Amino acid sequence: MATLKQVAAHAEVSVQTVSNALNAPHRLRPDTLQRVTKSIELLNYRPNRNARSLRTSAVELIGYCVPSWPHGQAHLVMDQFLHSLCGAAEATARHILLFTAPVGLKGMPVYEDLHARRLVDGFVLSQTETHDPRHGWLREQQIPFVSFGRVWGETTQPGPFVDVDGAVGCATAVRHLHETGRRRIGFLSWPKTSGLAEDRLSGWRKACEELDLPTKNLAVRCTEDTIEEGARATAELLDSGQGVDGIVAISDILALGALRELGARGLTAGVDVGVTGFDDSPLASVVSPGLTSIRQPMDQIAGELIAILTDKHSSSAVSDESTQQPRSTERLLQPELVIRGSSAPG
Amino acid sequence: MATLKQVAAHAEVSVQTVSNALNAPHRLRPDTLQRVTKSIELLNYRPNRNARSLRTSAVELIGYCVPSWPHGQAHLVMDQFLHSLCGAAEATARHILLFTAPVGLKGMPVYEDLHARRLVDGFVLSQTETHDPRHGWLREQQIPFVSFGRVWGETTQPGPFVDVDGAVGCATAVRHLHETGRRRIGFLSWPKTSGLAEDRLSGWRKACEELDLPTKNLAVRCTEDTIEEGARATAELLDSGQGVDGIVAISDILALGALRELGARGLTAGVDVGVTGFDDSPLASVVSPGLTSIRQPMDQIAGELIAILTDKHSSSAVSDESTQQPRSTERLLQPELVIRGSSAPG
DSSP, X not given: OOOHHHHHHHHTSOHHHHHXXXXXXXXXXXXXXXXXXXXHHHTTOOOOHHHHHHHOOSOOEEEEEOOOOOTTOOOTTHHHHHHHHHHHHHTTTOEEEXXXXXXXXXXXXXXXXXXXXXXXXXXXXXXXXXXXXXXXXXXXXXXXXXXXXXXXXXXXXXXXXXXXXXXXXXXXXXXXXXHXXXXXXXXXXXXXXXXXXXXXXXXXXXXXXXXXXXXXXXXXXXXXXXXXXXXXXXXXXXXXXXXXXXXXXXSHHHHHHHHHHHHHTTOOBTTTBEEEEXXXXXXXXXXXXXXXXXXXXXXHHHHHHHHHHHHHHHTTSOGGGTTSOOOOSEEEEOOEEEOOTTTSOO | OOOHHHHHHHHTSOHXXXXXXXXXXXXXXXXXXXXXXXXXXXXXXXOOHHHHHHHOOXXXXXXXXXXXXXXXXXXXXXXXXHHHHHHHHHTTTOEEEEEOOOSGGGGHHHHHHHHHTTOOSEEEEOSOXXXXXXXXXXXXTTOOEEEEXXXXXXXXXXXXXXXXXXXXXXXXXXXXXXXXXOOSEEEEEOOTTOHHHHHHHHHHHHHHHHTTOXXXXXXXXXXXXXXXXXXXXXXXHHHTTSOOOEEEESSHHHHHHXXXXXXXXXXXXXXXXXXXXXXXXXXXXXSSSOOEEEEOOXXXXXXXXXXXXXHTTTTTSOGGGTTSOOOOSEEEEOOEEEOOTTTSOO
């Protein structure tokens, strides 16, 4: 049986192009695709998992652990992320192997086992924690990995990562509210123990300071990510006598609480008070007025994750990728503000 | 190098037990696990993906297509389902390979390719449609598959499935509201084009009739699954002069709309009007009062999906499974009503 390299030589294209013809044909020009397909047929090349993984050392299956959340919580943009991650992997002829593992040290045997059995060739990590045991172990074993999200509370990041700049996102929300005439903009946050929350809070504070807007007593911490807590914190802001006319919430759920409290007081979001959320979850468009929200660019995040993960291998895997530029393994992406009626009435 | 069968013979256990020792050790008795582990060490057995898939024909990787939804919609219990599905697959030493594919005929090449390249050994389908092209093709190719969810509008189901009895769920919600003293129970539905909606509606209607409760003009169709539409439909029910004191909503989102409309009128959910949702999504516990909702038993669903899928193979795969009972390939599971304040105040 012909090898991938023989097909590539016959069609006068790179190995990667043959791989694309098999797995992501839409990425090729029609004439190239036709040439490769013809060579595949003529040489009777039949790719399969076993032959493939013996033939090249390219990453084939990428492990991703389904995050587990406390009861009642959820990753509301989980399916968007998985869709983007699969799509990005598939565009490079790879696939995602999904698995479950306990958080922390208890989960390490699962990672070890997946690697020992050669089921996966690399990992995309999420739900990373301070002093997460996975990073050190994966580095030691020289297993390719990349994290979605930074680790907080350490001076340097323990490995390659892709993250969204939440601080910039919140600053953008503040500037948007300022442009629509808001001058006293509160912030609904989570407990201080969350590094993520402190980062987003800093973005709100910085933007307010740059615009000469007050910040004192305008950040309220919610003990839980619930509509109830968002409503309570909003009531606290509105009752503080500071004339709050804008609210940047650290999550869509808390923002929904703000909308509820405004409604209960006969106030109209987007008219009396401008409100923004975070994540552009499905909730943002099922409320009325629609919720202005900070969107994480999922396709871009997934593309960068896969690019960093597979670059690790490029020197040993496919020889004709020498034209690629070296890629930074720390990528902080810009979120996008999706504007709806809660901040800018149509 | 030793084979799986040699290890099994040495340890005097079945091949499946050796597989469990490697992949789901918690399923074995400690003394069995110790014996198998010792044999593995003595014979220097090293499992890996390639060796394994050549050695047995058992399903190893199960393909699951990430559902894609229209913009702004989402599967709010997606991560619960995936967690359960991975867990169930892992308990049988299998894993989930995630992929993306267009809906309908356009997606078929993706299924064909995954199969041709032997990347997966079977499929769990979701988002099945009337005259879904996948069923016929998979059956023809003798590729194991099972659907999560029935197909509507066909006289017989086109293949094995696991589903939740939504009609029973809605009937249970009606009986619960009746037990808490409600006598005029409305139903918030989706458009008539949804077979799923008609099924759930029939459960509401049947339970009302059995309890001698009225149904005329008490079912309202929402054009979209939004909070806004749920609120509008609730207003329609409340304004109809029928003294509505209970509302069964076909989704948590529509139920949230009902809660909003009640709040806007100064009515208290659970006191003035009992409200229930469907799916027990994360939204059900972030509102106050908490939303009573019909929960799909995800672990059980996933367990049945994997059991049906892997039973298909049992005759050809591992010889020592003859003690297993034949399993029905059509499983309709009972949902559970999770009661919170929206129907039964503290």
